[in-house]
Amino acid sequence: xxxxxxxxxxxxxxxxxxxxxxxxxxxxxxxxxxxxxxxxxxxxxxxxxxxxxxxxxxxx
Numbered sequence: 001x002x003x004x005x006x007x008x009x010x011x012x013x014x015x016x017x018x019x020x021x022x023x024x025x026x027x028x029x030x031x032x033x034x035x036x037x038x039x040x041x042x043x044x045x046x047x048x049x050x051x052x053x054x055x056x057x058x059x060x
Contacts, residue, residue: 016043
């Protein structure tokens with residue numbers, strides 16, 4: 001189960017990185033900044049999910 005969560009978290013983080021790069025190409029600088037901030041926040045959530053899945057307190 002944790003392996004599936006880890007794979008999903010890695011895809012989530014990769015998608016957030018691609019979205020931040022894509023947001024930087026928007027014409028409106030305010031929307032570019034806000035979109036980049038939002039997707040960076042989602043990337044941080046992905047890292048938190050990955051850290052949760054890698055915890056050592058509970059064996060599978």
